[in-house]
Amino acid sequence: MTFTLTNYRDETRYSIGVDLGGTDIKAGLVSSAGDISCRVVLPTDVETGGPKLVAARIAEAVRQVLLKAETASIDLTSKESDSRGEITSPLQTDDNVHEIGVGLGAPGLIIAETGVVHFSPNFPGWSDIPLVAYVNAELAKLHPTKYAAQTDIHKKYKPILRGMDNDVNAMTLGELHHGAGVGYRSLVALTLGTGVGGGVVIDGEVYHGSQNTAGELGHTIVEPNGRICGCGNRGCLEAYAGAKNIVQRIEEKIENGRRSSLADAIEDGIALTPRVIAQAAEAGDALAIEIFAETGAYIGIALTSIAHILNPQIAIIGGGIAEAGEKLLFEPIRKELSKRAMDIPARMKIVKAHLGNDAGIVGAAMLAMAGEES
Ligand SMILES: [Zn+2]
Numbered sequence: 374m375t376f377t378l379t380n381y382r383d384e385t386r387y388s389i390g391v392d393l394g395g396t397d398i399k400a401g402l403v404s405s406a407g408d409i410s411c412r413v414v415l416p417t418d419v420e421t422g423g424p425k426l427v428a429a430r431i432a433e434a435v436r437q438v439l440l441k442a443e444t445a446s447i448d449l450t451s452k453e454s455d456s457r458g459e460i461t462s463p464l465q466t467d468d469n470v471h472e473i474g475v476g477l478g479a480p481g482l483i484i485a486e487t488g489v490v491h492f493s494p495n496f497p498g499w500s501d502i503p504l505v506a507y508v509n510a511e512l513a514k515l516h517p518t519k520y521a522a523q524t525d526i527h528k529k530y531k532p533i534l535r536g537m538d539n540d541v542n543a544m545t546l547g548e549l550h551h552g553a554g555v556g557y558r559s560l561v562a563l564t565l566g567t568g569v570g571g572g573v574v575i576d577g578e579v580y581h582g583s584q585n586t587a588g589e590l591g592h593t594i595v596e597p598n599g600r601i602c603g604c605g606n607r608g609c610l611e612a613y614a615g616a617k618n619i620v621q622r623i624e625e626k627i628e629n630g631r632r633s634s635l636a637d638a639i640e641d642g643i644a645l646t647p648r649v650i651a652q653a654a655e656a657g658d659a660l661a662i663e664i665f666a667e668t669g670a671y672i673g674i675a676l677t678s679i680a681h682i683l684n685p686q687i688a689i690i691g692g693g694i695a696e697a698g699e700k701l702l703f704e705p706i707r708k709e710l711s712k713r714a715m716d717i718p719a720r721m722k723i724v725k726a727h728l729g730n731d732a733g734i735v736g737a738a739m740l741a742m743a744g745e746e747s
Pocket residue numbers: 591592602603604605606609611
């Protein structure tokens with residue numbers, strides 16, 4: 374039979390979402406309603422070992438999630454009533470073993486189809502690592518003896534990694550199914566953090582492109598001869614809206630003689646962050662307000678191109694910098710879009726992401742559910 378998300382709308386189902394970062398592995402049990410429980414955070418420890426160690430860490434995080442679920446008496450067996458009212462359990466593989474889907478979001482260029490990390494800036498030296506296979510080898514070691522021995526339970530779960538994707542694509546999927554994107558079929562997502570990540574959903578599916586590099590919205594050019602970006606190009610959105618770049622831009626203006634309450638902060642040795650700049654803006658600092666207005670305008674320029682190319686219904690903007698909020702950031706973005714875009718593409722809604730830091734885990738879990746459909 375075919376499994377789809379809609380088959381289970383009335384049944385709570387669970388999968389495990391894992392958000393792999395350079396520093397931490399965050400994992401949690403995610404219900405089909407998008408709620409997270411049984412959270413686990415483990416250090417990635419990428420310095421001390423290679424990809425197989427990271428795979429073992431991911432498996433350990435999954436094991437700890439399952440233990441927490443057991444302690445909390447959460448029944449992970451999925452049941453579905455068939456048309457005759459009989460209860461069947463489609464994920465049951467033998468008498469007493471229940472498969473639990475796991476999904477993984479990982480930073481870098483991910484080949485989702487083959488489960489390979491082609492390259493990741495967070496994991497130096499990794500090149501074409503078959504991470505899904507490595508993780509499944511580690512998960513197979515958990516089942517059944519190790520897990521069963523430690524919990525003394527009559528039910529045994531067999532966790533299987535069903536899908537991996539780029540972390541921003543996973544977040545986009547999380548927002549699509551359980552966040553700001555609910556009810557939409559075509560959307561783009563921008564995450565404004567250290568870098569500027571992007572995800573594209575077309576007709577309800579994350580779009581990967583021919584070589585898995587689609588959605589690099591942070592490298593949309595907004596100034597042809599502009600600031601140098603981490604990618605080596607000039608004038609990318611990331612070179613204006615990434616955290617470091619926002620700070621650099623205001624520091625340069627202060628060095629060039631612009632007045633700001635933040636000049637004193639710099640003299641006192643306080644490290645500027647987008648948050649500190651936003652606080653100054655909220656307190657009325659004209660230069661801080663200007664920096665956010667400029668940042669919003671650059672995002673609006675990028676979104677104008679994106680709206681013309683893809684005509685999405687909605688653009689979802691998340692990440693720490695989005696916390697600057699409506700007045701400082703979102704209004705300038707909308708103003709720029711309406712100034713520049715043609716009538717119909719300009720109707721794209723621009724909203725803040727709903728799931729915050731949880732989008733990674735929720736989206737990763739969606740990858741597990743999507744993996745059950747085939
Ligand atoms: Zn770039």
